[in-house]
Amino acid sequence: MKKVFKEVYSLDKNCYDKGLNEYILMENAARTMYDEIKSHNIKSICIISGAGNNGADGIALARMLLGVCEVSLFLPMGVKSEMAKYQLNVYKNYGGEYSEYSPNESQIKKEYDCYVDAIFGSGLKRDLDSKINNIIKMLNKKDGLKIACDIPTGLDENGNPKGEVFKANITITMGAMKLALLNDFAKDYVGIIKVANLGVSFNNYAKKTKYFLLDDSDMQLPIRTKFNSHKGSFGHLGVLVGDKEGAGVICALAALNFGAGLVTCITKEKIDIPYELMHSYSIDNKFNTIVFGMGMGNFYDDELKNICKLDIPKVIDADMFYKKEIIHCLDKPAVLTPHPKEFSSLLKICEFGEYSIKKIQNNRFELALQFSKKYPKVVLLLKGANTIIAYKGQLYINNLGTPALSKGGSGDVLAGMIASLITQGYHILKATITATLVHAKAGDIKPNYNLTPIKLIDNLSKL
Secondary structure (H helix, E strand, C coil): CCCECCCCCHHHHHHHHHCHHEEEEEEEEHHHHHHHHHCCCCCCEEEEECCCCCHHHHHHHHHHHEEEEEEEEECCCCCCHHHHHHHHHHHHHHCCEEEECCCCCCCCCCCEEEEEEEEECCCCCCCCCHHHHHHHHHCCCCEEEEECCCCCCCCCCCEECCCCCCCCCCEEECEEEEHHHHHCCCCHHHHHHEEEEECHHHHHHHHCCEEEEEEHCCCCCCCCCCCCCCCHCCCCCCCCCCCCHHHHHHHHHHHHHCCCCEEEECCCCCCCCCCCCCCCCCCCCCCCCCEECCCCCCCCCHHHHHCCCCCCCCCCHHHHHHHHHHHHHCCCEEEEECHHHHHHHHHHCCCCCCCCCCHHCCCHHHHHHHHHHCCCCCEEEECCCCCEEECCCCEEECCCCCCHHCCHHHHHHHHHHHHHHCCCCCHHHHHHHHHHHHHHCCCCCCCCCCCHHHHHHHHHHCC
C-alpha cells in the first residue's frame, strides 16, 4: 500500500528545513511533467498557468519545452506569487512568449497535441469565476492529450467540485498522492495518477499518515498450502437467507468459491439451493462466521437482537443498516458494508446525526474515520467509485473498481468473499482488504456492461 496525504505543504516545508528550496522542488516537478510529455511524442502544447505556484510549475515546464516542441503559454490571471514571477522571467530570458487571456475570449482557436492545466493546485477553496469556468469548458472540448498539474482545476482540497472541472487523461501530482484525487467525484476527472518525485526519495519525503492507497501487493489469496487438511480446516460459514433469497444464495456461492470449507444457507422455509451448499433452519454455535442483511427484508426481525449478540465475527450488509438492532453488533468484531444511502441510515441509528447522501459523498473520508474511532472493533467498508475501508482511525482506499461492478448482486458477492476469508482465519481487516481488491480485479471485464454476479464469482478462479 502507498501513503496518501490530505496536504503536502508540511512535507515540502520539511524539505526546506533540510536544505532544499522551492526552486529545486519546482524544477523536479516540472521535469516529471516534461518526461511524461516527451514520452508521448508531442509536437505542439498549450499550457494554461495560474497566478500562484501551480502556475509557476506550468511556466517552468514551458521553459523546458522551448526548442523541443511548439509551446503556447497562456496566463489568464497574470502572475502573483514570487515563484511565478521568477519562472516567468527565466522563461522570457530564453525567448519564451506568452499571452494573457481577455475575460471575453471564449476559446483557443488553434488545436494542440497536448493541453496542460496548471491553473489551480490542491489548495483551491473558492468557487471558480466565470472566466476560469469558460476556459475549463473550452479545454474539455479539445481532442488532444490533457495533463493536470498536481490536481485538475475545479477540484478543491477534498476532491469536490468548485465549478467546471478539467477532465485530465493524466494527473501528475507533486510529491505524494493526495486524498482529494481519490474522492468518488474526482475519479471521472483525474485519469491516470502519477506522482512526481521532488528531489528526495519518497521514504525521506513522506511522514506518518492515516490514509493509505491499496494495490496488488496487499492482496493475499487464500491459496491452500497445507496438505493434511479437511473441509473443517477452512471454516464453516452461515449465510442468513431472507425475503429476497437470491441475494443470500449469491453470497453463499461467492463464499464457497473463495475458499470456505463449508457454507450453510439458513432459511425459515425450504428453498431450492445449489447442491454444493448446505442448508439449515436454525442458527447455532457451529458457525465460525455469519453473514446477513442482503435481501433480508423483515424475515428475522424478532430474532435480530439475539443474532447480533452471537459471539462470532459477522459480516453485515444491506437491509441491516436500517435496523436499530445493529447497535448490538458494534461492540464485537464485525465488517459493515454499506453504500452511501445505507451509511446515512447507519449514522442516524448510531447518533452521528442526519446526513444526506450528498453530504456523505462530500465528507466520506472524515465520516468513515469518525465512525471507525467510535467503534474500534468494527471494520467499515463504505462502497463507492473508490471503496473506503476504515478501521481504528486509519483509512484504506481501493481505487481499482470499475463501472462493470455497478450491477445488482455485486455487493452480495463481496459480502460473501469477506465472510469466507474471515471463516478461513483472516483478521477482519485483512479479509476486507483482500476481498475488495480481488472483487475489483474479478470485475474488470470487457465489455464492461456484461458482468453478472455469477460471472464475477466464476472470475475468482482466473486470478
